[in-house]
Amino acid sequence: MPTAESAADSGLRAWLYAAGTLALLLVALWWALIGAPTEATMGTIQRIFYYHAPAAFASWTALLLNAGASVAYLARRSPHADALAVAGAEVGLAFLSITLVTGPIWAHPVWGVWWVWDPRLTLTLAMWVMYAAYLILRQVTPEGSLQPRLAAALAVIFAADIPIDYMAIRWWRGQHPAPVLFGGPNSGLAPRMAIAFWLSVAAFLALMALLVQLRYRQELQRNQVRELRRRRVLQEA
Amino acid sequence: MGSVRIAWAVMLRDLRIELRTREALLAMGFYALLVIIVFSFAFNADAALTLRIGGALLWVAFLFAAMVALDRAFLRESAEAALTGLQTTPASRAAILAGKLGSSFLLMLGLEAILLPLFAVLFNAPPQARWGGIAVTAVLGTWALASVGTYFSAMSVHSRQRGVLLPLLLLPAAIPAILAVVQATQTYLEATGVANYWLQLLAGYDIIFTSLGMLLADAVLEVE
Numbered sequence: 001m002p003t004a005e006s007a008a009d010s011g012l013r014a015w016l017y018a019a020g021t022l023a024l025l026l027v028a029l030w031w032a033l034i035g036a037p038t039e040a041t042m043g044t045i046q047r048i049f050y051y052h053a054p055a056a057f058a059s060w061t062a063l064l065l066n067a068g069a070s071v072a073y074l075a076r077r078s079p080h081a082d083a084l085a086v087a088g089a090e091v092g093l094a095f096l097s098i099t100l101v102t103g104p105i106w107a108h109p110v111w112g113v114w115w116v117w118d119p120r121l122t123l124t125l126a127m128w129v130m131y132a133a134y135l136i137l138r139q140v141t142p143e144g145s146l147q148p149r150l151a152a153a154l155a156v157i158f159a160a161d162i163p164i165d166y167m168a169i170r171w172w173r174g175q176h177p178a179p180v181l182f183g184g185p186n187s188g189l190a191p192r193m194a195i196a197f198w199l200s201v202a203a204f205l206a207l208m209a210l211l212v213q214l215r216y217r218q219e220l221q222r223n224q225v226r227e228l229r230r231r232r233v234l235q236e237a
Numbered sequence: 238m239g240s241v242r243i244a245w246a247v248m249l250r251d252l253r254i255e256l257r258t259r260e261a262l263l264a265m266g267f268y269a270l271l272v273i274i275v276f277s278f279a280f281n282a283d284a285a286l287t288l289r290i291g292g293a294l295l296w297v298a299f300l301f302a303a304m305v306a307l308d309r310a311f312l313r314e315s316a317e318a319a320l321t322g323l324q325t326t327p328a329s330r331a332a333i334l335a336g337k338l339g340s341s342f343l344l345m346l347g348l349e350a351i352l353l354p355l356f357a358v359l360f361n362a363p364p365q366a367r368w369g370g371i372a373v374t375a376v377l378g379t380w381a382l383a384s385v386g387t388y389f390s391a392m393s394v395h396s397r398q399r400g401v402l403l404p405l406l407l408l409p410a411a412i413p414a415i416l417a418v419v420q421a422t423q424t425y426l427e428a429t430g431v432a433n434y435w436l437q438l439l440a441g442y443d444i445i446f447t448s449l450g451m452l453l454a455d456a457v458l459e460v461e
Contacts, residue, residue: 130409140396150392153456168413
């Protein structure tokens with residue numbers, strides 16, 4: 001049992017972390033809107049990049065957590081692993097949604113269309129559908145030991161599916177710009193753009209971690225409440 | 238009993254039940270036939286259009302039929318707690334799942350063998366179409382749908398919304414397989430070349446998800 005003092009301590013640390021994340025998000029927002037120079041050909045709309053790509057990074061990280069936690073759950077059957085898997089999937093899906101919404105807003109003025117069936121877009125949409133299906137499975141499966149087990153089994157299949165999906169889709173279509181960041185000698189960002197970009201990446205990853213942690217703790221508490229309720233029902237009976 | 242024999246026994250038993258009741262076969266066949274007929278009205282398909290969208294059309298029909306077959310695979314066990322009976326035998330879960338995979342695969346393949354000529358007639362398939370290639374694609378593609386589908390069927394049998402859940406899980410997971418079968422079928426239908434790399438992708442998909450399904454069989458078929 002945590003002592004009152006340590007609980008207060010971790011509470012304080014959580015608040016400090018949340019405040020730090022908020023500050024980082026504000027600094028990154030300032031850099032994205034004002035600090036970074038306006039892009040030469042695309043103009044102001046390019047600034048959405050500082051939210052679009054970092055959201056994608058954050059979603060991949062969260063979904064990777066989901067995959068890792070799901071494998072861990074199947075191996076050890078620990079409720080902590082399951083709580084982390086739920087948190088990863090929900091937060092990952094939220095960041096995927098940000099990527100999918102900011103993408104068309106950027107694409108319409110620049111490419112002239114809202115949506116193209118290009119490999120990355122298609123894969124992102126496919127991943128969104130997968131993790132939405134994952135959360136629906138959790139919704140419609142009865143609570144207890146069955147739910148985390150089936151969810152973990154599904155998460156492993158989906159995680160294995162993503163690389164194959166990427167290959168299939170790449171063979172099928174090929175419009176999204178090549179990676180600007182690690183894509184060869186002529187790629188790269190202007191220095192002040194790079195500052196804005198990496199600040200944004202850090203801010204989004206911090207936000208992702210904060211949300212995952214909150215959701216993880218909430219899930220564990222929910223399990224506790226359920227367990228207490230079950231015990232009380234047994235006592236009364 | 239060895240695992241292979243158990244799988245074989247489960248498969249034969251499932252096929253025997255199916256041939257006696259014909260529950261899934263009738264529903265699947267009629268469903269797929271309706272899809273083909275309704276789509277011919279909807280697209281008002283002439284020869285040129287059929288050539289362009291034939292592969293997709295055929296596989297939408299097969300996919301619907303597959304969903305019915307896969308749904309039945311574990312639903313068949315719900316009467317008189319047959320599933321619990323199966324689960325409490327010392328048979329390995331992987332063997333049970335493999336048997337179900339085999340029976341669903343054969344049912345789907347049998348139905349496709351009937352539907353394919355029908356499709357060729359109703360849609361005036363082009364004379365240059367390479368049916369051998371289409372048949373190979375159908376075998377690999379059907380195995381792909383059966384492998385992930387049987388696994389998901391076992392998962393969705395516990396759910397309150399079983400009928401809706403299976404397609405919700407199967408369709409996203411089958412995206413690469415659906416892409417590959419449609420592209421390969423299209424290539425052979427128009428006889429524009431060979432679709433080797435699509436078939437390779439399908440074969441890879443089959444191997445990966447069959448193995449993963451067997452590995453994780455315990456997780457989806459564990460007794461509560």
